[in-house]
Amino acid sequence: MGKKKVNSLFITTRGLVKAASRSVIAGWVRTSLSAAGINASAGSFRSAVGSSRINSDSSLDSVLKLGNWRARENFLKHYYKPIAKKPGPPSVSLEHCFEPI
Incomplete structure (x- = not known):
């Protein structure tokens, strides 16, 4: 076999x-x-990453491209969540490690 x-x-x-x-x-x-x-679902993880990128001054177009989002309106209406910035050291972005498919 x-x-x-x-x-x-x-x-x-x-x-x-x-x-x-x-x-x-x-x-x-x-x-x-x-x-x-x-306590979150896999879908909310995708939403959180996109929202975090927007809140860290990435362009909406780059977030849509990296996340394979098809429609700007759907992302903004259903998935984007404003995130309050917490004081502390800056986070490290791994964005440069990935390419959109």
């Missing part, structure tokens, strides 16, 4: 190795957020 090659970035490790579904990946994100003490 030959082995099937899986070319996906995220794969399952239980049972047969195969590409991880969106719901499995969302579960991983939710578990990671919960372990960090954050």
Whole structure:
């Protein structure tokens, strides 16, 4: 029996190795957020990252491109959340480590 090659970035490790579904990946994100003490869904994580980028003076166009957002209006109406800045040291951006797909 030959082995099937899986070319996906995220794969399952239980049972047969195969590409991880969106719901499995969302579960991983939710578990990671919960372990960090954050009660949020995978979808709200995407919203939070986009909102954070806007609040850190990134352009809306760059946020839409990096987050693969299709419609400016939908992002602003349904996903953008103003975030109050907390005093403290500046955060480090990993934006330069990723390219949009």
